[in-house]
Amino acid sequence: MTCYSVLAVTPTTDDWVPDYIGPANELVARHGGRYLARTASHERLEGEGEDAALRIVIEWPSKEAAMAFMNDPAYLPHLKARTAGSHSHHFLIEGKDDLT
Template sequence: MTYYSVLAVTPTRDDWVPGYIGPANRLVAKHGGQYLARTASHEQLEGEASEAALRIVIQWPSAEAAKAFMSDPEYLPHLEARTAGSNSQHFLVEGKDDLAP
């Protein structure tokens, strides 16, 4: 089953960004993930304002792959840098339609 990581990230400082992008790209691919969107070009169409500098969507082959990425020892220092240097929310969404007839 396909899963998607959906992130909202607003850096509070930029010093972590240059050292983050390359390793994150490599480790996402290592765990079978694929970036579908990484952009500052987004518009909220509904709901209470939820500001974020970046919206990121990653497709995963499984929930286990996404979780393996997040717990990969190589990724942990980069995760810590991102979370210390940004306001971030990360949701893992199963690629299914629970409301389909």
């Protein structure tokens, strides 16, 4: 089943960003993922809460593919750098409709 990573990321430092983008792009693709959105152009339409600097949406062919990416030893140093240098929230959402 298709899954989507939905991230809200606000960098607290930009030091990690240049070393993150290339490897993350490669590893996302290697695990079958595809960026649908990676942007600072977003707005809140409902509710309250923290406003993130960036919103990222990645489409995965399966939950297993998303988890393989997150647990890939090649990604772990980049994940640590991102989480140390930002406020990040990452949700994995199954591409299904439970309300039908």
